[in-house]
Amino acid sequence: MDILEDILQKEAKKSEKYKTTDVEKNVELELDLGNLLALDTNDLNLQELKSHKEKYLLNLARDNTQLLLNKLWDLPSERREDIVVAKLPAGTLRLPREKPCPKPKPLTKWQEYALEKGIKKKKKTNAVWDDIVQKWIPRFGYKKAELERQKDWVLEVPGNADPMEDQFAKKAEKKKEKVSKNEFQRLRNIAKAKKIKVPKEGLPSVANPSSDLLNTAAKVARVSTASLGKFQPKLPKEKTLKENVIAPKRVKRDHSKISSIDEKSSHLKIIDSILGKKPKLDIEKAVNRQVFQEQHE
Amino acid sequence: MKILSDERTKSVFEKLAKFIGGNIKLLIDRPDGKYCFREHKDRVYYMSQAILDLALSCNKEQLICAGTCFGKFTKTNKFRLHITALNYLAPYAQYKIWLKPSAEQQFLYGHHVLKSGMGRITENTPKNQGVVIFSMNDMPLGFGTSAKATADCKHADPIAIVCFNQGDIGEYIRNEDTLI
Numbered sequence: 001m002d003i004l005e006d007i008l009q010k011e012a013k014k015s016e017k018y019k020t021t022d023v024e025k026n027v028e029l030e031l032d033l034g035n036l037l038a039l040d041t042n043d044l045n046l047q048e049l050k051s052h053k054e055k056y057l058l059n060l061a062r063d064n065t066q067l068l069l070n071k072l073w074d075l076p077s078e079r080r081e082d083i084v085v086a087k088l089p090a091g092t093l094r095l096p097r098e099k100p101c102p103k104p105k106p107l108t109k110w111q112e113y114a115l116e117k118g119i120k121k122k123k124k125t126n127a128v129w130d131d132i133v134q135k136w137i138p139r140f141g142y143k144k145a146e147l148e149r150q151k152d153w154v155l156e157v158p159g160n161a162d163p164m165e166d167q168f169a170k171k172a173e174k175k176k177e178k179v180s181k182n183e184f185q186r187l188r189n190i191a192k193a194k195k196i197k198v199p200k201e202g203l204p205s206v207a208n209p210s211s212d213l214l215n216t217a218a219k220v221a222r223v224s225t226a227s228l229g230k231f232q233p234k235l236p237k238e239k240t241l242k243e244n245v246i247a248p249k250r251v252k253r254d255h256s257k258i259s260s261i262d263e264k265s266s267h268l269k270i271i272d273s274i275l276g277k278k279p280k281l282d283i284e285k286a287v288n289r290q291v292f293q294e295q296h297e
Numbered sequence: 298m299k300i301l302s303d304e305r306t307k308s309v310f311e312k313l314a315k316f317i318g319g320n321i322k323l324l325i326d327r328p329d330g331k332y333c334f335r336e337h338k339d340r341v342y343y344m345s346q347a348i349l350d351l352a353l354s355c356n357k358e359q360l361i362c363a364g365t366c367f368g369k370f371t372k373t374n375k376f377r378l379h380i381t382a383l384n385y386l387a388p389y390a391q392y393k394i395w396l397k398p399s400a401e402q403q404f405l406y407g408h409h410v411l412k413s414g415m416g417r418i419t420e421n422t423p424k425n426q427g428v429v430i431f432s433m434n435d436m437p438l439g440f441g442t443s444a445k446a447t448a449d450c451k452h453a454d455p456i457a458i459v460c461f462n463q464g465d466i467g468e469y470i471r472n473e474d475t476l477i
Contacts, residue, residue, distance in 0.1 A: 271325070285421055285423055
């Protein structure tokens with residue numbers, strides 16, 4: 001009796017508008033609820049596939065989705081802002097790599113040395129306490145630079161240094177040199193990593209150099225002498241430009257004051273030399289005077 | 298505003314000495330203040346300390362001129378005296394030529410001085426000497442170079458050139474653009 005009733009119920013359900021939530025499969029689906037993935041490894045019905053392809057595939061998809069959703073309803077659910085939400089477990093599917101594995105970078109000169117000596121990187125704090133200003137100042141950056149500029153409003157001239165030397169300029173020059181040295185070493189590390197051979201001195205050789213490159217190379221070669229290219233004989237078609245010689249730094253002269261002693265005296269000296277050039281005996285004048293006298297006689 | 302280099306100062310003074318001779322010292326060594334020569338964009342300016350201070354406070358590219366422009370250096374570094382220096386040449390001039398009223402107009406148009414237009418000339422003016430030209434009322438009209446010595450002028454033809462025009466006050470109208 002019960003069996004009959006069950007069968008009748010099933011028939012009734014089948015005739016309903018919506019399809020049943022029970023789906024029977026020969027092989028169970030592999031479900032990855034974390035990725036909302038259902039893998040169906042059942043064989044396809046070739047007859048139906050040939051005859052009603054779209055309809056068959058649609059039904060298949062619908063059945064598989066039904067099975068997935070059945071399992072989703074079984075998950076523990078939460079309620080967030082009037083919406084019932086299922087909490088998905090972690091996904092089990094492992095996607096293959098898109099790009100090849102990265103190769104380990106060759107160590108830089110410093111890293112090799114640190115490894116050899118066993119030097120470990122010390123973790124440094126972001127801010128440093130500065131006693132003079134009584135504030136926490138970042139270890140580097142524009143705020144620190146500003147503070148340093150304020151603290152160094154005056155620089156002492158050391159005992160053995162030339163009193164006329166510009167200490168601020170010297171400091172700035174040192175910093176520039178440090179930065180450029182660092183840059184040079186960084187580029188050298190990169191060249192070593194890429195296995196590009198760079199000559200120790202001079203410009204690296206290029207297969208097809210452009211005219212600009214050749215001019216630069218000629219310039220560098222010219223200036224690479226002890227006298228910085230000053231006495232280097234000129235090549236037949238070389239243009240002598242001001243950039244070819246590293247000229248000594250010109251001291252900026254203060255033009256604001258008419259230095260009464262120096263300028264005036266030098267000017268007067270020049271004037272004296274000019275006026276002194278005229279011969280004591282002005283022949284022309286003598287001749288004119290003679291002619292004049294003769295006329296008046 | 299640059300201080301003139303030694304060679305340039307020399308060429309400027311040589312040119313000035315042609316017109317005012319030893320009186321250049323009076324331009325440099327003035328009792329009423331410190332005056333100096335300065336160079337800006339190849340032009341030579343004569344100014345007092347006060348004007349110099351003002352000029353130096355200006356942006357170099359925006360400064361047009363300061364003080365009195367005496368002249369400029371050409372591309373081949375030769376110094377050319379301009380008419381704007383006349384105010385300083387006239388009182389110290391050693392050799393002068395006075396023009397007749399009839400010849401003034403011709404001179405101011407840029408022509409040279411002919412014998413017929415010349416009124417007076419200082420004694421013992423040598424040839425090729427820098428002269429300052431005045432009207433009969435002792436008003437400076439310009440400057441130039443004497444073509445003949447005083448003695449030769451007396452024997453010259455009326456249409457002979459006596460003085461070459463190197464600068465006249467008519468230039469203020471003719472060469473307005475190039476003076477500054």
